[in-house]
Amino acid sequence: MKLKNSRSVFYLFAAMIISSVVIGSYCKTKFVPISDANAAETSNTTESTTSVKSEYADVDVDMELVKVGEHSWYVQGQAGIATDNAGFISNAGVIITDAGVVLFDALGTPSLANKLLKKIREKTDKPIVKVVVSHYHADHIYGLQVFKELGAEIIAPDGVYEYIDSEVASSRLEERQFSLEPWVNENTFIVKPDTILDATEKFTVGNVNFTIEVIGKAHSDGDLTLFVENDRVLYTGDILFEGRVPFIGNNTKHWLETLQNMETQQVKAVVPGHGPAAENPQQAITLTREYLAFMREKMGEAVEEMLDFDEAYKAVDWSKYEKLPAFEAANRRNAFQVYLSMEEESE
Ligand SMILES: [Zn+2]
Numbered sequence: 599m600k601l602k603n604s605r606s607v608f609y610l611f612a613a614m615i616i617s618s619v620v621i622g623s624y625c626k627t628k629f630v631p632i633s634d635a636n637a638a639e640t641s642n643t644t645e646s647t648t649s650v651k652s653e654y655a656d657v658d659v660d661m662e663l664v665k666v667g668e669h670s671w672y673v674q675g676q677a678g679i680a681t682d683n684a685g686f687i688s689n690a691g692v693i694i695t696d697a698g699v700v701l702f703d704a705l706g707t708p709s710l711a712n713k714l715l716k717k718i719r720e721k722t723d724k725p726i727v728k729v730v731v732s733h734y735h736a737d738h739i740y741g742l743q744v745f746k747e748l749g750a751e752i753i754a755p756d757g758v759y760e761y762i763d764s765e766v767a768s769s770r771l772e773e774r775q776f777s778l779e780p781w782v783n784e785n786t787f788i789v790k791p792d793t794i795l796d797a798t799e800k801f802t803v804g805n806v807n808f809t810i811e812v813i814g815k816a817h818s819d820g821d822l823t824l825f826v827e828n829d830r831v832l833y834t835g836d837i838l839f840e841g842r843v844p845f846i847g848n849n850t851k852h853w854l855e856t857l858q859n860m861e862t863q864q865v866k867a868v869v870p871g872h873g874p875a876a877e878n879p880q881q882a883i884t885l886t887r888e889y890l891a892f893m894r895e896k897m898g899e900a901v902e903e904m905l906d907f908d909e910a911y912k913a914v915d916w917s918k919y920e921k922l923p924a925f926e927a928a929n930r931r932n933a934f935q936v937y938l939s940m941e942e943e944s945e
Pocket residue numbers: 688735737738836871872
């Protein structure tokens with residue numbers, strides 16, 4: 599209890615200091631490295647860590663660029679929890695055009711992003727012009743600083759500031775600086791987006807046309823997808839999971855509706871946020887869609903019958919999902935999230 603209180607006081611202080619630094623420098627810079635804010639608190643240095651090209655600890659994981667279209671590639675993280683495989687658990691997309699490279703998500707540590715950069719450099723020396731971020735969760739964004747440093751424009755969906763400004767974001771970073779050290783360390787910070795989108799956006803880089811679809815609150819406080827028109831490849835981020843139990847976030851109602859309405863006829867390949875790319879988009883949507891529908895049905899019934907959560911959870915037959923990777927780590931927490939939101943929806 600004592601520890602909890604002192605932690606709360608610490609977070610309150612940290613939040614006050616960070617927000618005052620953020621507000622103070624907001625007009626001058628587009629993004630504020632959180633590590634800089636912390637540094638300013640503990641010493642009087644005004645040196646910016648972003649003015650020099652940083653070095654990143656080497657990370658020994660298998661990472662191969664897999665081709666899914668003429669210009670479209672991705673690297674696939676392993677199924678697992680956040681700190682497995684040196685944090686390489688999520689996917690990142692790479693689209694190589696004749697005028698530059700567009701990325702989709704930035705992996706879970708700066709070291710992984712730096713490794714991805716080296717892989718890209720084996721294919722092309724074109725500049726990294728944009729990073730389109732599916733959503734702001736740690737496993738997709740800690741690599742952003744590597745590409746920001748190279749001058750890439752960071753594009754994210756409306757809603758991400760609910761995460762960036764949250765206590766969860768700062769405590770998670772603090773935890774990962776410990777659990778994913780040295781790949782996440784005191785120089786790791788959350789890069790704020792240069793551009794926030796709240797509606798569909800089309801753009802062209804070189805010879806390739808792109809469409810960003812803003813989904814809104816679904817898996818997280820803000821999600822988007824990227825469609826590479828020339829290749830008909832759809833990068834979905836975490837609104838789709840392949841071959842593992844999804845991590846359920848915010849709004850399963852809107853999320854489920856999005857998947858039910860998803861137009862996949864002209865899609866040739868789908869690259870989810872976790873798991874392998876799928877050549878059968880409809881099939882790829884099925885797992886996440888059915889899982890969400892099942893959760894909503896079971897937890898909805900429990901709320902209606904006014905069962906408490908433990909009782910409700912025990913009563914459900916989970917056999918359809920319990921052999922999937924990440925079931926142990928995610929399923930109970932997911933069910934609880936859905937239980938709470940079904941309660942809210944029923945009010
Ligand atoms: Zn993820």
